[in-house]
């Protein structure tokens with residue numbers, strides 16, 4: 001499978017919603033604990049990604065997609081940059097998903113590498129995520145240099161209602177060199193693309209002031 005990884009621009013995110021919903025429904029159907037219970041109706045998945053697309057348009061998150069030769073979305077991951085004022089250097093990683101038909105080809109590993117690059121371009125050098133205990137994702141993050149800090153038992157439920165533990169991981173990135181080019185893809189209007197052209201320190205400062213509504217946004 002010939003896969004392209006790209007960052008979705010602000011004006012393009014809405015066009016990816018249907019493909020992203022298909023990947024999310026497939027992952028939940030396959031038993032992944034990614035915030036939803038099974039069965040996940042397509043409408044609910046669409047509504048979730050519409051919320052994400054709106055966040056991308058506001059410059060509150062960075063959305064990466066992996067697409068096959070036909071342009072179909074087969075994988076995705078996000079960087080949430082709308083955080084409190086005292087964390088301008090930090091971002092949360094969310095919704096790392098690869099469609100079952102595209103797994104075990106290194107797509108998630110490539111998405112994570114591209115995410116590191118996007119985070120550096122945004123001036124984000126401390127990344128945090130949580131996942132499910134004992135799943136494929138734990139090995140993936142460990143391989144990609146993430147540090148496991150511990151696990152909270154019974155933090156969440158699997159799609160079938162079984163309680164599961166949630167390990168938390170972080171990764172420290174070296175800052176991007178001054179004037180480094182951004183990852184790829186069109187610049188979101190007024191959002192991260194413009195910030196990324198600036199040195200990391202100022203990029204973070206300009207991102208302040210957006211956090212008040214961040215906790216109500218989809219993860």
Ligand SMILES: CC(C)(COP(=O)(O)OP(=O)(O)OC[C@H]1O[C@@H](n2cnc3c(N)ncnc32)[C@H](O)[C@@H]1OP(=O)(O)O)[C@@H](O)C(=O)NCCC(=O)NCCS
Pocket residue numbers: 027032033034095096097098099102103104105106107108109110130131132135136137139140
């Ligand atoms: C976790 C997940 C994102 C991994 O996606 P993926 O694209 O299959 O990941 P990779 O291909 O990079 O790595 C998966 C495995 O395939 C192996 N692999 C990678 N390329 C390969 C290749 N060309 N041939 C054979 N194996 C390969 C990797 O070494 C890895 O091995 P492991 O099972 O020992 O860990 C995917 O399983 C998924 O979407 N799961 C459901 C959602 C989920 O749990 N997301 C995480 C939420 S935090």
